Amino acid sequence: MGLVVQKYGGSSVADAEGIKRVAKRIVEAKKNGNDVVVVVSAMGDTTDELIDLAEQVSPIPAGRELDMLLTAGERISMALLAMAIKNLGHKAQSFTGSQAGVITDSVHNKARIIDVTPGRIRTALDEGNIAIVAGFQGVSQDKKDITTLGRGGSDTTAVALAAALDAEVCEIYTDVDGVFTADPRVVKKARKIDWISFEDMLELAASGSKVLLHRCVEYARRYNIPIHVRSSFSGLQGTWVSSEPIQQGDKKVEQAIISGVAHDTSEAKITVVGVPDKPGEAASIFRAIADAEINIDMVVQNVSAAATGLTDISFTLPKTEGRKGIDALNKAKTAIGFDSLRYDDQIGKISLVGAGMKTNPGVTAAFFEALSDAGVNIELISTSEIRISVVTRADDVPEAVRAVHTAFGLDSASDEAVVYGGTGR
Numbered sequence: 001m002g003l004v005v006q007k008y009g010g011s012s013v014a015d016a017e018g019i020k021r022v023a024k025r026i027v028e029a030k031k032n033g034n035d036v037v038v039v040v041s042a043m044g045d046t047t048d049e050l051i052d053l054a055e056q057v058s059p060i061p062a063g064r065e066l067d068m069l070l071t072a073g074e075r076i077s078m079a080l081l082a083m084a085i086k087n088l089g090h091k092a093q094s095f096t097g098s099q100a101g102v103i104t105d106s107v108h109n110k111a112r113i114i115d116v117t118p119g120r121i122r123t124a125l126d127e128g129n130i131a132i133v134a135g136f137q138g139v140s141q142d143k144k145d146i147t148t149l150g151r152g153g154s155d156t157t158a159v160a161l162a163a164a165l166d167a168e169v170c171e172i173y174t175d176v177d178g179v180f181t182a183d184p185r186v187v188k189k190a191r192k193i194d195w196i197s198f199e200d201m202l203e204l205a206a207s208g209s210k211v212l213l214h215r216c217v218e219y220a221r222r223y224n225i226p227i228h229v230r231s232s233f234s235g236l237q238g239t240w241v242s243s244e245p246i247q248q249g250d251k252k253v254e255q256a257i258i259s260g261v262a263h264d265t266s267e268a269k270i271t272v273v274g275v276p277d278k279p280g281e282a283a284s285i286f287r288a289i290a291d292a293e294i295n296i297d298m299v300v301q302n303v304s305a306a307a308t309g310l311t312d313i314s315f316t317l318p319k320t321e322g323r324k325g326i327d328a329l330n331k332a333k334t335a336i337g338f339d340s341l342r343y344d345d346q347i348g349k350i351s352l353v354g355a356g357m358k359t360n361p362g363v364t365a366a367f368f369e370a371l372s373d374a375g376v377n378i379e380l381i382s383t384s385e386i387r388i389s390v391v392t393r394a395d396d397v398p399e400a401v402r403a404v405h406t407a408f409g410l411d412s413a414s415d416e417a418v419v420y421g422g423t424g425r
Contacts, residue, residue: 002168003125004029007039007135007158011175012232013077014044022173022232023084026130030090035125037165039135039158040081042073047136047151063108067137067148071096074134074154082132093124094132097146101164102138102157104147107293111138111147113156113219116164133161155216163223170225172212173232177418178239179204179211181260181410184418186398189411193259195240200259200353203387207351208264217241257356258363258408263401265348265394267297268322269380271314272329274339277304284336285313285329292328294321298349298382298391310339314380316391319345347379348397351389352404358385370407376400 006026013019029036041047050069054061061069078094085092101117124131135154140147149156155172162170179201180190196204198221205214211229220227220241230238275281282301289296297316304311317325322345329341350371357363367388371378376399380391392400405411 002033003035003037003165004169004171005037005039005158005162005165005167006171006173007154008041008081008173008232009154009175010041010044010046012173013040013081016080018232019043019077019080019084023081023088025173025232026081026085027088027090030130037121037125037131037133037161037167038081039133039154039161040074040077041135041154042070043077043080046073046076064145067108067146070148071134071137071146074136078132078134085130085132090130091128092130092132094134095120095124096134097137097157098139100131100133100161102160103141104138104149106140106142106145106147108145109148110150111140112215113138113149113160114141116160118161118164121161121165133157149215152210152213152216155213156219159216159219159223159225159227162225163219167225169228170220171228171230172216173230174211175231175233176211177231177234177236178229179209179241179260181258182401182405183210183263186263186401187261187405187411189414190260190405191410191412193239194237195242195245196259197355198241198243200355200386201241203351203353203384204260204262207262207353207387207389208266208349209260209262212241257360258352258354258410260353261401261405261408261410262351262353263348263397264351265397266319267316267347267349267391268319268343268345269314269316269347269391270322270325270329271312271342271344272336272338273312273342274308274310275313276337277309277311281336282313284332285338286315288328288332288336289315289317289325292321292324294318294325294328298380298389300380300382316347316349316380346394347391348394348400349389349391350397350400350404351387352408353387355386357388364388366407367404370403371400373407374399374403376403 082092082094103115104111121131135157178192182190184190201217227241299315302312376396378390382389
């Protein structure tokens with residue numbers, strides 16, 4: 001008997017019918033001889049609706065109380081799902097994140113998991129129960145406050161439980177049939193990937209692919225937990241994410257040169273204008289940003305003007321952190337000595353990801369030629385061994401993604417990609 005951890009996203013449990021459909025799939029896994037632990041997200045758009053409600057009550061909700069509010073969404077899902085499973089004649093027991101032993105740091109709204117102590121989950125499994133766990137939440141180690149892991153945190157909850165319970169696989173159920181070569185809502189001819197390495201999936205997730213959260217893949221790689229991304233709306237095989245290629249029949253699935261094209265329109269760009277070109281200035285800028293607990297992505301520094309000895313430094317960050325970033329830099333303006341700040345939230349990032357890129361000449365040229373042929377202007381460029389990313393105007397992103405996808409022969413022969421629930425999660 002194996003142990004399987006399954007995670008169901010909000011689109012899979014959006015209504016009563018969805019919950020009953022998911023319950024049947026869970027019971028089927030139990031009937032196949034597996035111990036089953038299920039991690040569930042809030043129903044449909046519940047989290048967004050709760051955030052909107054909080055902002056109507058308070059323009060800047062207190063982090064602790066916002067966490068208390070948002071965790072209600074997953075608690076509703078877990079209880080309803082346990083009821084549906086019991087209605088099918090099987091034993092189920094639901095647990096909040098804290099009851100499941102998910103221990104986090106004290107940072108509200110984006111806590112990180114420190115440890116998982118799933119004693120109550122093991123007891124429930126030993127008693128023949130299917131364990132249903134509320135995703136996206138935990139309890140802080142020091143103050144014992146309820147915390148949330150940030151958007152998409154249910155993926156991380158599932159992988160963390162899979163690691164703690166030594167599960168054979170972590171199945172992430174969503175409303176697409178797996179990981180595709182591009183967002184199927186933008187590229188109708190996107191192809192499903194049968195297998196992808198942790199490294200490539202990390203790059204896709206960090207570059208804007210919404211199927212898996214970056215932290216979830218990071219956690220899975222650290223503990224070598226295979227992830228199977230598949231749809232709760234179909235019975236098709238999905239995408240395997242693991243350290244080694246999967247075996248299909250008598251041969252292993254080889255990784256393609258190019259894994260896919262990802263895009264992200266949730267970032268903004270800050271340009272620090274007129275920075276003295278001397279040692280320590282960049283460090284001061286990014287120390288101010290780090291002290292404000294803001295994660296940055298791409299960074300570009302211009303060549304300094306010979307006449308003035310000044311330069312400009314641009315970087316991207318989440319739009320939601322834009323105001324906080326501007327405020328942090330303005331507070332440090334005197335110490336740093338820059339002239340002004342420019343803020344732009346109408347940008348988009350397009351990334352080409354593939355482990356084979358570093359050994360295949362011409363990939364970079366073909367990427368930029370595709371963007372040029374599509375009439376897309378590039379504002380920032382960043383590269384790694386397995387990724388090329390550019391920043392463009394947000395309006396240009398859909399056309400740019402389709403142009404790059406076609407240029408690298410990633411289009412399927414037919415419109416293969418289906419988004420069953422409409423969200424891509």
